[in-house]
Structure formats: structure tokens, C-alpha cells
Amino acid sequence: xxxxxxxxxxxxxxxxxxxxxxxxxxxxxxxxxxxxxxxxxxxxxxxxxxxxxxxxxxxxxxxxxxxxxxxxxxxxxxxxxxxxxxxxxxxxxxxxxxxxxxxxxxxxxxxxxxxxxxxxxxxxxxxxxxxxxxxxxxxxxxxxxxxxxxxxxxxxxxxxxxxxxxxxxxxxxxxxxxxxxxxxxxxxxxxxxxxxxxxxxxxxxxxxxxxxxxxxxxxxxxxxxxxxxxxxxxxxxxxxxxxxxxxxxxxxxxxxxxxxxxxxxxxxxxxxxxxxxxxxxxxxxxxxxxxxxxxxxxxxxxxxxxxxxxxxxxxxxxxxxxxxxxxxxxxxxxxxxxxxxxxxxxxxxxxxxxxxxxxxxxxxxxxxxxxxxxxxxxxxxxxxxxxxxxxxxxxx
Amino acid sequence: xxxxxxxxxxxxxxxxxxxxxxxxxxxxxxxxxxxxxxxxxxxxxxxxxxxxxxxxxxxxxxxxxxxxxxxxxxxxxxxxxxxxxxxxxxxxxxxxxxxxxxxxxxxxxxxxxxxxxxxxxxxxxxxxxxxxxxxxxxxxxxxxxxxxxxxxxxxxxxxxxxxxxxxxxxxxxxxxxxxxxxxxxxxxxxxxxxxxxxxxxxxxxxxxxxxxxxxxxxxxxxxxxxxxxxxxxxxxxxxxxxxxxxxxxxxxxxxxxxxxxxxxxxxxxxxxxxxxxxxxx
Numbered sequence: 001x002x003x004x005x006x007x008x009x010x011x012x013x014x015x016x017x018x019x020x021x022x023x024x025x026x027x028x029x030x031x032x033x034x035x036x037x038x039x040x041x042x043x044x045x046x047x048x049x050x051x052x053x054x055x056x057x058x059x060x061x062x063x064x065x066x067x068x069x070x071x072x073x074x075x076x077x078x079x080x081x082x083x084x085x086x087x088x089x090x091x092x093x094x095x096x097x098x099x100x101x102x103x104x105x106x107x108x109x110x111x112x113x114x115x116x117x118x119x120x121x122x123x124x125x126x127x128x129x130x131x132x133x134x135x136x137x138x139x140x141x142x143x144x145x146x147x148x149x150x151x152x153x154x155x156x157x158x159x160x161x162x163x164x165x166x167x168x169x170x171x172x173x174x175x176x177x178x179x180x181x182x183x184x185x186x187x188x189x190x191x192x193x194x195x196x197x198x199x200x201x202x203x204x205x206x207x208x209x210x211x212x213x214x215x216x217x218x219x220x221x222x223x224x225x226x227x228x229x230x231x232x233x234x235x236x237x238x239x240x241x242x243x244x245x246x247x248x249x250x251x252x253x254x255x256x257x258x259x260x261x262x263x264x265x266x267x268x269x270x271x272x273x274x275x276x277x278x279x280x281x282x283x284x285x286x287x288x289x290x291x292x293x294x295x296x297x298x299x300x301x302x303x304x305x306x307x308x309x310x311x312x313x314x315x316x317x318x319x320x321x322x323x324x325x326x327x328x329x330x331x332x333x334x335x336x337x338x339x340x341x342x343x344x345x346x347x348x349x350x351x352x353x354x355x356x357x358x359x360x361x362x363x364x365x366x367x368x369x370x371x372x373x374x375x376x377x378x379x380x381x382x383x384x385x386x387x388x389x390x391x392x393x394x395x396x
Numbered sequence: 397x398x399x400x401x402x403x404x405x406x407x408x409x410x411x412x413x414x415x416x417x418x419x420x421x422x423x424x425x426x427x428x429x430x431x432x433x434x435x436x437x438x439x440x441x442x443x444x445x446x447x448x449x450x451x452x453x454x455x456x457x458x459x460x461x462x463x464x465x466x467x468x469x470x471x472x473x474x475x476x477x478x479x480x481x482x483x484x485x486x487x488x489x490x491x492x493x494x495x496x497x498x499x500x501x502x503x504x505x506x507x508x509x510x511x512x513x514x515x516x517x518x519x520x521x522x523x524x525x526x527x528x529x530x531x532x533x534x535x536x537x538x539x540x541x542x543x544x545x546x547x548x549x550x551x552x553x554x555x556x557x558x559x560x561x562x563x564x565x566x567x568x569x570x571x572x573x574x575x576x577x578x579x580x581x582x583x584x585x586x587x588x589x590x591x592x593x594x595x596x597x598x599x600x601x602x603x604x605x606x607x608x609x610x611x612x613x614x615x616x617x618x619x620x621x622x623x624x625x626x627x628x629x630x631x632x633x634x635x636x637x638x639x640x641x642x643x644x645x646x647x648x649x650x651x652x653x654x655x656x657x658x659x660x661x662x663x664x665x666x667x668x669x670x671x672x673x674x675x676x677x
Contacts, residue, residue, distance in 0.1 A: 380411065
């Protein structure tokens with residue numbers, strides 16, 4: 001297959017070669033069960049303990065036993081919320097935001113059907129969370145607050161430290177879905193003052209099928225799965241040993257790389273500024289400043305996102321879109337709608353997300369390729385005046 | 397990633413007949429930027445009612461562009477009378493199939509054509525309304541008439557089918573109870589035809605089997621063979637007919653549509669109107 005310019009790293013990332021190397025022994029010779037008494041398994045148990053320490057350091061946890069290994073970000077989110085409300089049975093109110101990942105939103109919708117009262121905190125036009133609204137929504141009945149660290153579609157960072165401080169005083173459990181922040185900005189659970197925090201391995205160059213939930217010491221959490229003693233009974237099941245080792249290695253590499261994160265930001269900004277200046281019908285979705293350094297979400301007016309993606313794909317460029325058609329649903333993304341992005345550009349929104357493997361050459365190639373694609377689709381569009389080279393007035 | 401046919405990929409990569417006709421005889425616009433897809437169709441028609449040129453402008457995804465291109469290719473050089481018979485299924489067939497969720501793209505193509513032909517005849521067509529009738533889905537502006545017609549033409553059975561074909565019910569979902577009512581009403585409709593049938597003597601098992609076999613051999617197989625497909629009669633159990641699709645039909649994405657729209661429809665027409673066809677894979 002031809003080389004792909006992969007600009008869809010918020011969807012998933014390449015497994016780092018060092019991570020593959022670290023995992024391989026556990027997929028062949030070192031297959032012991034970490035729970036076994038014999039040293040063949042016990043050695044593996046020791047390796048897992050080391051890996052757990054690395055993952056704890058990655059999120060700034062004080063103790064390695066505060067890390068519960070899970071199978072995905074979705075599982076961690078579910079364990080955090082379901083595990084907390086199972087403990088605080090008399091409290092029937094949950095606060096989250098309108099722009100959470102489906103792993104949280106779908107669960108909250110289900111709990112709403114079960115009789116829970118859910119507050120979905122709104123965002124402004126730039127995708128920033130309405131902090132005052134969140135604070136006002138908290139009451140004696142609030143069982144848990146679950147807010148994402150950074151939004152997957154726009155990259156906008158939420159004020160989790162302020163929320164954490166506020167909730168700590170109130171004594172209300174705070175869960176942070178940090179899936180899109182891990183590896184892009186430093187994470188420190190003590191600065192955030194959260195009791196629970198979710199990460200997912202495949203978003204920072206570990207393989208798919210491995211995630212973790214940070215559970216602050218003393219936090220009340222009931223398991224969702226029942227079985228053996230693994231993860232201190234909070235998430236039983238024989239360990240995904242290679243996955244844990246891989247995620248720990250990936251966490252170590254990500255922390256090293258955070259020192260060079262400005263380079264990723266420089267390339268992202270080059271792409272973004274290049275596209276915004278090349279097309280007068282393009283605009284940025286999301287707050288320009290308060291963002292993770294790898295994400296750029298751009299709305300192209302008068303053309304449709306899936307068509308852009310298909311044309312990009314033909315040129316070997318992988319990106320993603322918040323358009324209705326690309327997702328299989330019929331409405332544009334819930335995030336863009338919550339921000340009030342007009343339909344004229346929401347349907348044509350494209351998310352570019354970089355990784356530390358993205359090169360300047362790839363960004364230049366994308367900048368060179370986009371005009372051809374956008375102009376082609378504008379020519380086809382009934383909302384574009386080809387003679388005047390401007391959009392036609394649209395009566396909605 | 398959508399499972400688009402090569403034809404769909406070819407047509408969204410290199411669509412034919414893109415643009416407008418400055419001196420068009422008729423221009424029809426359907427859909428809107430709010431809905432996420434829109435199509436503007438331009439037709440040039442000569443004195444003998446032959447469509448001499450067709451061009452389009454489309455806002456939409458790959459399959460919307462491909463459906464628009466397909467439509468224009470299908471109608472150029474044809475007589476208006478002939479073109480009137482084109483349905484969204486013909487567009488789907490031309491494209492070698494569309495994913496279920498993208499069926500509405502073919503419906504949009506058909507709507508534009510229908511609107512253009514109406515305008516040509518001088519019938520008044522209101523703007524921003526796809527068809528006459530009550531608007532059922534307010535999110536996408538889909539009318540009662542359009543939903544009923546698409547149900548009948550595509551033999552739709554569920555609300556999900558309606559959403560895939562027309563988008564109705566795909567956003568807020570508040571019209572879903574109404575869609576269910578429409579489905580029930582449409583399912584009950586052939587009742588008037590049924591009465592006529594009931595007065596006829598019921599078929600014996602042997603006679604029914606003979607008729608099913610004859611219809612498959614003489615009517616259905618020739619149609620499928622045109623498309624390099626074939627069909628095999630596996631079993632008949634009462635009014636349940638079990639068949640296997642062969643040749644190009646066996647891996648065709650719309651084999652389910654073929655089964656319902658062609659095989660079952662023909663058997664109901666020629667044998668009995670409550671025959672149910674099942675596919676054996």
C-alpha cells in the first residue's frame with residue numbers, strides 16, 4: 001500500500017515501534033499468568049507491577065495501586081460512573097457536558113431512562129465549557145460529575161482544575177475523561193483534584209484494547225464486573241499482559257515527547273493557518289488558544305465533509321469529519337451542534353489530528369492537495385457561484 | 397468506511413455532467429444545505445420531447461454526487477415519457493447498489509427529476525417542499541406523500557428503512573410514531589385488491605407450486621439473467637417460497653432489495669398476493 005499521510009490521530013494512533021518491541025516477549029515466551037505462584041508467572045506479575053508504576057507516573061498518581069487497568073477508554077468511563085453511582089445509591093443526579101464522547105453521553109442517556117436526572121452543561125460558540133452553569137447545577141443530590149479534559153473533535157481543553165477544586169470542597173466525586181489529553185498535554189491528577197480519570201492506550205501509540213482508570217486512594221467505587229482478585233477486584237479478569245506492558249512503554253515515551261510538543265503545535269498551526277488563509281470559505285471550529293496542540297477542526301462552507309474525506313483518501317490523506325454523512329447518522333456532530341456552528345459549515349467540517357510522527361513534508365503535501373479538492377467540490381456545489389467565486393445567498 | 401461499489405467510486409471521483417445549463421428549459425432544486433444534501437438539476441429538451449442535455453450541481457457526500465451523475469447519464473437522449481418511469485431503484489441499479497444508509501441519495505435524484513418533469517408540464521411546484529402533503533419529519537422537511545411513495549416503491553417494512561431512504565425520523569425522532577402509523581396504513585392498503593382475490597377460488601398446493609415454478613422460469617429468471625444473475629427454486633412450503641440467488645446476484649449488495657422488489661413482487665403478481673420469499677444463502 002502507498003504511504004498514507006495519517007492526520008486522524010484523535011481516532012487512533014500508530015503503535016510506536018518501541019512499544020511493539022516491549023510487548024513481543026509477552027506474546028511468545030513470557031506467557032505466564034501473573035497470578036501464578038510459580039516464578040514463570042510470578043515474573044510476569046513483577047513486570048506488570050513495574051508497568052503500573054509507569055502508568056501511575058504518567059497521570060501524576062501518588063500510588064501505583066490507584067491505577068485500574070481496563071480494556072478501553074469506554075470501559076474506564078463506564079466503570080467510573082457506574083461504579084460511583086452504585087455506591088451513592090440515594091443520590092440521583094449526574095452532571096456531564098453536552099459535548100462528551102459517546103462513552104459518557106450514551107451511558108448518561110441510559111441512566112436518564114432509568115430515572116436519573118442528568119445535567120448536560122452547555123458550551124459556547126468556541127466550544128468552551130460554561131463553568132458557571134456547571135457550578136450552579138451542583139446540589140445535594142449530585143452523585144458524580146464527569147467532564148472531559150479535551151474534546152475529541154475540536155481539541156478544546158476544559159477547565160478541569162477549577163472544576164476539581166470546586167468539587168473537592170463540596171465533596172462530590174469528579175471523573176475526568178482524559179482520553180484525548182493523554183500524550184498531548186501533561187496530566188496531573190493532584191493538580192486536577194479529580195477522584196477518577198480515564199485514559200486509553202491507543203490514543204498515545206499503545207495498541208487498541210487497553211485502557212486505565214485512575215482511582216484516587218479512598219474513593220468509593222463498586223466493580224461493574226465480578227470475578228477474580230485482579231486489579232484488587234475492581235476489574236477482575238486475567239490481565240492483558242502485553243497490552244499493559246505496551247501502554248506503560250507508550251506512557252513513558254509520551255512523557256519524554258511532551259518536551260518537544262511545541263514542534264507538533266508548530267506543524268498544526270502551519271496546516272491550520274495555511275488552510276484558513278487559502279480559503280475564504282473556511283473557518284476554525286473551537287477555541288484557537290485553549291486547545292491540545294495536535295487538533296485542528298476546520299469548517300468548509302458550501303461543500304460536504306464526506307466528499308472532502310473521500311477525495312482526500314484518493315490522494316492518500318486520512319482525516320475525519322463531523323459531517324452527518326460520514327458517520328452514518330443523519331445529523332452533523334453533536335459537538336458542533338452544541339457549539340451552534342451553522343449548518344452551512346458544520347456539514348463541511350474536517351478534523352485534522354497530528355501525532356509526533358507527523359512530518360513537515362506531510363503537512364506541505366496536505367496544504368498543496370487541499371485547494372484542488374475544495375475547488376473541485378465548490379465547482380459541483382449549487383451554493384457556489386463559479387463566476388463570482390463566492391457563496392450564493394442561502395435561504396434556510 | 398462505506399462499502400461503495402466501483403461504479404459509485406468512479407462517479408464521485410469523475411462525475412459526468414457537472415455544471416449548469418444557462419438556457420435550460422427547466423431547473424429543479426431539491427434538498428437543502430441544512431439537511432446536508434441538495435441537488436440542482438438542469439434539463440434541455442427539444443421539440444420532440446427528447447432530453448438533449450442534463451447537468452447538475454450537488455452539495456453532498458460521495459454517493460449524492462454519484463447518484464446525481466448517474467441520473468443525468470440515464471436520461472440524456474431519452475424521451476420525457478420514457479424518463480417519467482425512472483424510479484430511485486433504477487438509479488440504485490445503475491450504481492450497482494448503495495449502502496442502505498445512503499438510499500436517500502437515490503431518492504433525492506428521483507425527486508429532482510420528478511420535480512423537473514412536473515415543472516415542464518406547467519404543474520405548480522411549491523418551493524422548499526419536496527412533494528405535496530403534510531410535513532411529517534420537520535427536521536428534514538419530509539412529507540407524507542414522499543414517505544408513502546417511497547414505502548410502496550421500495551417495499552419498506554420498518555421505520556429504519558424509511559429513515560435510510562428518506563432521512564425522515566433520523567434526527568430528533570419525534571415523528572417516529574407517525575412513521576409507524578404510515579407503515580401500518582400502507583401495509584393495510586392492498587386490502588382492496590385482496591378482496592378481489594378472495595372471490596377467486598383458493599389455489600391448491602399443487603397448482604400453487606406449478607405457478608411458482610412457471611413464474612420463476614418464465615418471468616423472473618430472464619430478468620435476473622440480463623444482469624448476469626440467476627435464481628434457483630429450493631423449496632415451497634405453503635405460501636413460503638425458498639430461493640437461492642446465483643451469479644452476480646449472490647454477492648450483490650442489494651440482493652435483499654432484488655428479493656423483495658422483484659422476486660416476491662412478481663410471485664405476488666402472478667401467483668398469490670401473500671407469497672413470502674425467503675433467501676437461502
